[in-house]
Amino acid sequence: MIPFALLLAPLPIVAAALAGGSKTKGKLEDECKTKGNADDLQMEGGSWKWLKSARVLLIIQFWAVLVSLLPYYISQIPGAMPIQYAVIWAVLSITILIILYAMFGSPSRAGVEWKLLKATMITSITIGMGLMSIINFATAQLGALILIPMCLFSRPLRAQLEMNFLPRTVLLASNILLTVLGFPPAAFLIMKGLSKGSWTVDIVGDFWLWMEFLWEWSSATYLYVFLVHLPCWLLCIHVLLHPCYQPESKMKQE
């Protein structure tokens, strides 16, 4: 319990720092505004800029709910192999995500600041981890070991271009490694490999069978994987691939 609490404790502080830092930038821009540079993009005050990132989070959570409901309908298809079920699941999930982005706007085009997006991501895993630690502590602990480093280290790849070579290389390698590890099937593969010692090739089919097992037993781990872990992973991808308007806007101002 104590290591888990120590692992979870920095999250609100980081979220506060990111949200507060964004607010400070808002104030600076307000000072520019009083000088006469009225920026139409700053219609809302600094305190409410997180609404866009919250909107992104809601879209992704809605997508995660749909993804978690898909296996029930996919399993009705007769006479298919687990790997085929899993592929159908993946294709449908990606298709639904693209449709949702087309309907409600992609995070890349929504103009969300990456720091607010990261703060939102950290807040969502704080809530998710807190809930899961009450329901199933072991799952929460394992998930925390994967998710929390992934989230805390995440930073837009474009923002890393401003850093020196060595820190940039280390951070880039860390981000890529943690993101690959954070993907649920990859995490499942590693966990299974470490626990059983056998590295199977049919990872996709095994992942489907595992999810089916969790589903049939009404396990909370199923909800955790799809409502906490997967949305957080997708948000992390968005933070990494963020177009990062901030330096460009600074250059324009200069």
Next chain:
Amino acid sequence: MAIRNFWSMAAAAVGFRLVLVLFGGDLHLASRPEVSTPLTSIRRLAEGYWLKQASMSPYSGSMYHGSPLLLLVLGPLTNKRSVGHHDHIYCSLIFVAVDFIAAMLIRATGRRLQIARNRNLKSLELTEAVSNSVNVSAGDIASLIYLWNPWAIVTCVGSCTSPIENLMVVIMIYGACSRLAPLAAFGYVMATHLSLYPAILIVPIILLLGYGPDAPPTKVFRIKSSSASKTDVSDNDKSSSSRDVQQFLWKPVFHFILWMLFWTFYVLLLSSIVLNKVGGLQEMFEKTYGFILTVKDLSPNIGVLWYFFAEVFDFFRSFFLIVFNMNIVFMVLPLAIRLKHRPCFLAFIYTAIVAILKSYPSVGDSALYLGLLGLFANELAEMQFTFFLFFGYIGVSLLSPVMHNLWIWRGTGNANFYFATGLAYTCLQTVLVVESVSSMIKHDRKLRLLVTA
């Protein structure tokens, strides 16, 4: 600027509610302690109606503690059973309509506040200075916040009478903003009759009828007039002074009091007729207002009073009952003195405080004041801690049923778990109230600085 997709989003919200009402019977929201309270539960109303049909007092079963008028209106609907649907489906359909009407009235109130705001800024010559920072359509935002609030949806689908109480409060506020004394009085009397706590809203209602909608402090207009008089002749000074500084109009207040007395008498008469031969007004007051004030039912809810009075010694119970009930009343006068120039915002603050401190709170109370909060989106644009308030509300919403499940069903938790969630919820609401009042005061101070600049 108005929201472009307002009507499609409003229609989608109503459609979402209808889908949940018709097909969401497995959710069992009516049994959630966060949704149904001893005062708002439709199940209890159904039992009260059954007792009344059996020529007994609806309060004799010690389950029903609501209004006899609700028995008259909603009682027959609880008897109808639709095959394939969950119980009380007709009541839920009525609540969908009630929620929609409340949202439309919130929108109309927002329109009036917007008109008053633009007029005041124009008279202060601050339209450009303030509108550059933020100028959104507060009525549309508030309406959509109310319609899409998950707590309002859960309350509507979960078969409890909170939407009707919320509608009465909204009718009261809209009537007062529009200076329609009969409508404001009707809303006031009905809201007070249904749940007693809206009685304290008489202060903002009278201020709204007397002074009109929200405005900057009188001092700001006086400063503006004095600065204008330095560069202008005394005749213009007098005319602008008399034009800008609002005078208290006693005529609509007098009309409101007359209509309030009329509606009170009418409601009591109807209640007396309904309870004829099966009780009386005295028993109604004991079982409704008395039940509220004495906190007899200690079943858990998302407030904090149930746990406190379960633990307190009987010897001190009367003392703490007085303390807790007077806690709400003590906040009325200081807030009224400080915020009398913004009576609609004052009504929002009172509603939020009631939602925090009432005996049997539910998420329906939060849905009401969060919707009213949207009316002040322009004034509260620089409110702080909004990020953590938003996610705190989400966290508590998810945590509360988990804690309840651990306590009641799994047995791995205890009452402290659920009470801790209630405490966190109360702290969040307190932060929201304090921050919103602070932001409104800062906004008024900013207006004064802009006038003097």
